[in-house]
Amino acid sequence: MAQHEVLCPLPGTFYRRPAPDKPVFVEDGATVAAGTVIGLVEVMKQFSEVQVEVGGTLVRFLVDNEAPVEPGQPLALIETA
Amino acid sequence: MSIEVLRPGLATTVQDAGRPGYYNVGIPLSGAMDQYSLRVANLLVGNDETAAALECALMGPELRFHTDAVIAVAGSTMTPKFDGVAQACNTALAVRAGTVVSFDFMRAGARAYVAIAGGIDVPVVLGSRSTYGLGAFGGFQGRKLAVGDRLPVGVPQRTPTPGRSVDASLVMPLDKEVPLRVVPGLYFHRITDASAQTFFDDTWVIAPEADRIGVRCRSGRPLEWRPRAQPFGAGSDPSNIVDAGYPYGSIQVPGGVEPIILHRDAVSGGGYAMIGTVISADMDRIAQMQPNYKARFVRVDMAQALAARAERRAKLDRLRAALA
Numbered sequence: 001m002a003q004h005e006v007l008c009p010l011p012g013t014f015y016r017r018p019a020p021d022k023p024v025f026v027e028d029g030a031t032v033a034a035g036t037v038i039g040l041v042e043v044m045k046q047f048s049e050v051q052v053e054v055g056g057t058l059v060r061f062l063v064d065n066e067a068p069v070e071p072g073q074p075l076a077l078i079e080t081a
Numbered sequence: 082m083s084i085e086v087l088r089p090g091l092a093t094t095v096q097d098a099g100r101p102g103y104y105n106v107g108i109p110l111s112g113a114m115d116q117y118s119l120r121v122a123n124l125l126v127g128n129d130e131t132a133a134a135l136e137c138a139l140m141g142p143e144l145r146f147h148t149d150a151v152i153a154v155a156g157s158t159m160t161p162k163f164d165g166v167a168q169a170c171n172t173a174l175a176v177r178a179g180t181v182v183s184f185d186f187m188r189a190g191a192r193a194y195v196a197i198a199g200g201i202d203v204p205v206v207l208g209s210r211s212t213y214g215l216g217a218f219g220g221f222q223g224r225k226l227a228v229g230d231r232l233p234v235g236v237p238q239r240t241p242t243p244g245r246s247v248d249a250s251l252v253m254p255l256d257k258e259v260p261l262r263v264v265p266g267l268y269f270h271r272i273t274d275a276s277a278q279t280f281f282d283d284t285w286v287i288a289p290e291a292d293r294i295g296v297r298c299r300s301g302r303p304l305e306w307r308p309r310a311q312p313f314g315a316g317s318d319p320s321n322i323v324d325a326g327y328p329y330g331s332i333q334v335p336g337g338v339e340p341i342i343l344h345r346d347a348v349s350g351g352g353y354a355m356i357g358t359v360i361s362a363d364m365d366r367i368a369q370m371q372p373n374y375k376a377r378f379v380r381v382d383m384a385q386a387l388a389a390r391a392e393r394r395a396k397l398d399r400l401r402a403a404l405a
Contacts, residue, residue, distance in 0.1 A: 009186065010091060010140040011371040012289045036227060043289045043372055044092060068289075068373045070138075071186035 001080070004054050004073040005062075012043030014050075014075065016065045028060045038076055041069060056080035084146045084197070087181065088232040090142035093291070095201045095220035095232075096336050099345060100132035100209035107299075107349045110329060111211040111219065114293060114345055114368030115192050118156030118253050120397065122196035124404035125153035125173045125247060127239035130202035133210035135226075137193045138373065139182025142226060148234060150176045151198040151241035156253060157190025171252055175243040190255040190369040199235035213346060215294070221274040249257060253365060258284075261363050263332065263341075264386050267323060268354035275338075276304040280356065281380050285340065289372040293346040296367055297339050298376060304337040306357070316352055326350045330359035332378075335359075342367060362389035 008014070016024045016039050021065045026038045033055040052058075060079040063069055086093075095363045096119065099112025106243055113119035113136050120130040128134075130382050135142070141159050154161050161219040162183045168174050176182060187193065203210050203221050212220025221230055269277065283301030306319035320337050327333070327343055333353035334340045342359055344367060359367065360381065370376065380390070 007186070011187070011191075011373060012139075014371075044292045045092065045290050048140075070371065070373065072188060076170065 001079050002009075003059075004056065004080055006038065006050065006052050006076040006078060008069045008073040008075050009050065010043060010048060011042055011070045012068075014063055014065070014067050014069045015040045015042065016061065020054055025029075028058065029034040030058050032058050032078065037070045042077060044057060050075060052066065052078060054078060054080055082234045083350045084150075084234060085145040085230070086142060086226045086228060086234040087145055088143035089228060089230075090137050090358055091140040092138040093226045094136050094212040094214070095133050095203055096136040096211045097209055098289070099211055100213070100219070103207060104349050108207065108216065109213065109347050109349065110345045111213045111381060112209065112345055113194060113364040114286050115156050115194070115253060117365045117393070117397065118192070118194045119399060121155035121247055121252060122153045122194040123200075124400065125155065125171070125245055126151050126196050126198040127237060128196055128198060128200055129238065129344060130401070132196065132235075133203060134194050134196040134201065137184070139187055141193060143181065143183040143185040143186070145177055146176050146180050146182060149178050149233060151237075151243055152176055152182070153196050154184075155194050155196070155247075157192040157193045158188040158255060160188075169246065171240055172246040173243050187371070190253070190258075191371045192368050196306040197234055198237040198241040202233040202235035215346060216273040226241065245404070246261040247403060250309060251396070251403055253369055255369050258377070259366050260377050260379045260385065261367065262360045262381045262389060263357040263378045264360060264381060264383060266327070266355075267359045270339075270354075271306055271319075271354050272356055273305045274308055280340075282305060283376050285376045285378070287370045287372050287374045287376065288339065291370070291372060293344055295341040295343050296346060296370070297341045299339055301340070304334050306337060316379045320354055321352050322354045324350055324352045326357075327355065328358050330361065330364055331355040332357050332359065344368070360386040360389055362386070375401040
């Protein structure tokens with residue numbers, strides 16, 4: 001099993017859900033495919049999707065919801081088969 | 082002779098030295114927020130230093146070159162990649178037609194300038210090729226770049242020299258904590274003595290909504306205003322004034338809570354008290370502050386502000402001499 005970190009593409013605030021009253025994009029332990037959206041980064045009044053590049057199991061998130069994030073920061077850990 | 086936008090990045094715009102002379106009718110200066118780094122990039126590729134280049138905020142674009150070109154990336158640390166192969170920042174780079182140019186994360190700083198020998202050849206509007214997004218004119222169709230745009234490239238005025246680079250002492254500093262020098266005024270007298278102290282003592286954090294219009298700061302203690310009966314024409318909040326012109330760099334504090342520093346796409350006036358103005362020499366540094374970077378406001382007087390302006394000019398002269 002190889003581990004892969006999802007890196008933050010840009011600085012801002014990280015959100016795990018598409019809207020405050022919606023469920024999270026992905027739960028810890030869920031299976032994700034390449035291109036799955038796992039969160040949003042808000043900056044300059046724009047929301048950018050964070051997509052995973054490789055499929056596998058999303059073991060856990062490495063930052064909290066609404067945490068400040070910076071470019072290149074690991075956001076989540078994925079275990080690939 | 083064009084460059085195709087495969088991915089636009091977050092907010093990539095065409096910018097040059099700006100559009101001075103129309104602020105009285107509400108049209109701001111615009112132009113590169115970090116004017117110094119615009120000049121580094123342009124001079125590296127043999128352009129006039131004020132040629133139009135791409136300003137990439139916080140995240141780079143992905144571009145396919147349909148022409149041979151020479152480019153340079155200056156400002157923030159954002160490694161360019163040619164068909165996936167990493168290249169140097171602050172260096173003139175030859176690009177072959179067909180190459181896809183992408184960028185790594187912005188490791189430090191907030192705005193990268195991508196200059197192309199010959200400049201971005203969009204129409205001149207009111208004396209400038211700069212994009213003014215709120216006004217929807219200038220730059221490429223008056224907006225930030227979008228997928229599928231084709232950017233016209235001008236004819237180089239000089240033969241560029243690939244491989245040419247600039248000494249580290251001549252690039253912009255990209256610290257995560259930045260002292261910003263401020264001349265108090267015009268409404269500094271409206272805040273209490275205690276707030277006049279905390280404003281300069283506190284460390285402020287750049288907010289995620291910071292953009293070309295203004296840079297909002299958080300986390301310092303709220304400011305309190307001296308009690309007064311609000312004059313006719315001023316709003317009811319104590320941070321309100323009778324409308325006045327807003328200088329570039331002026332700091333307004335709506336509600337006394339979050340200072341906003343106006344930058345190059347600022348609105349020209351309004352009804353918030355400005356408690357001070359960031360000096361011209363430090364405006365480039367604001368452009369390189371990512372959200373969550375920290376700022377301290379440092380009180381200076383006009384003589385110190387003018388000395389700092391002279392120092393910035395001297396550094397620009399050294400840059401020009403190094404890349405002549």
